[in-house]
């Protein structure tokens with residue numbers, strides 16, 4: 001069994017190579033998770049609309065999107081806790097439509113740990129196995145293996161309330177993995193942890209997930225977490241998939257204004273195309289793009305620029321925008337600067353901290369945009 005080989009080698013130099021070999025052979029006969037055109041409505045209100053994506057065997061996909069966009073509903077559909085109105089869900093080639101939750105070979109971890117408070121750590125981890133009527137001795141062996149996997153060997157007899165948040169989270173993951181599932185679903189698993197602990201538990205989770213090569217879908221609100229943990233991101237908005245791609249592709253080539261602003265910060269500039277290669281912004285500021293746009297003159301659009309694609313120049317310098325320096329705050333070796341355009345549009349820039357003399361609050365500066373990195377979208381409705 002995969003877990004046994006991993007735990008025996010844990011912490012040794014040969015761990016990685018052994019497990020990579022193990023994972024590769026385990027992945028060979030698996031097809032991962034396939035979600036095809038899944039739709040669901042609650043009392044006539046659409047919660048999921050034609051949601052489709054794939055999770056390759058052994059991959060982690062993060063579902064990302066604002067509150068209420070359908071992330072948990074989709075996860076519950078995959079787990080079998082809800083039967084979607086339409087669509088297909090396949091795990092390793094098997095159609096799950098008529099398979100009840102307990103027959104799906106899926107482990108799930110909920111946001112609030114959901115450990116049984118009156119059961120010890122060991123009893124919590126063994127719960128699913130006891131439900132499956134596994135003999136006691138086998139349960140004990142499997143629980144011991146899981147405890148080693150999440151590095152909680154000495155905590156077996158404790159109750160959940162005697163553990164830290166991070167430890168409880170590891171027990172929840174161990175409990176989901178104990179039944180040796182084909183896929184793991186996590187609904188905001190680290191949301192309740194503070195920043196430092198969250199980073200630590202994320203690292204532990206990545207190590208575990210990579211070692212087991214288990215197909216995983218994780219829901220998160222946290223874009224940084226999604227980018228750290230996932231191979232692929234699925235950004236959802238109002239029940240629909242907005243974009244699917246690697247964290248880098250989504251950050252660098254956001255397909256919509258929504259994705260652009262959801263992953264990282266996007267400064268927005270409302271503009272009108274004046275000729276094929278220039279724009280007029282608010283307060284009649286002109287910007288030469290140095291390349292031709294495919295939009296016709298008069299077209300109104302929203303241009304976006306990330307804070308790291310802005311820099312500060314002396315006021316009035318060629319092809320910069322007039323802006324007012326409002327305040328600056330250090331962010332590691334960078335400086336996060338709040339500025340304001342003449343018509344009041346707020347702008348955030350991220351610049352080197354040692355840029356030279358720092359403008360004083362309220363002073364006028366030039367704002368230079370890295371015009372190779374800006375994006376253009378059709379104008380927003382409120383424009």
Ligand SMILES: Nc1ncnc2c1ncn2[C@@H]1O[C@H](COP(=O)(O)OP(=O)(O)OP(=O)(O)O)[C@@H](O)[C@H]1O
Nearest residue numbers: 042043047065066067068069070071072073074221
């Ligand atoms: N059992 C239910 N009955 C009726 N409406 C529901 C039910 N469950 C969810 N909804 C609605 O479906 C939509 C999607 O909910 P869902 O829980 O999937 O959102 P979510 O993306 O997980 O949000 P959050 O990030 O806040 O957890 C919401 O509008 C919600 O109110």
Ligand SMILES: [Mg+2]
Nearest residue numbers: 071072073187
């Ligand atoms: Mg949710």
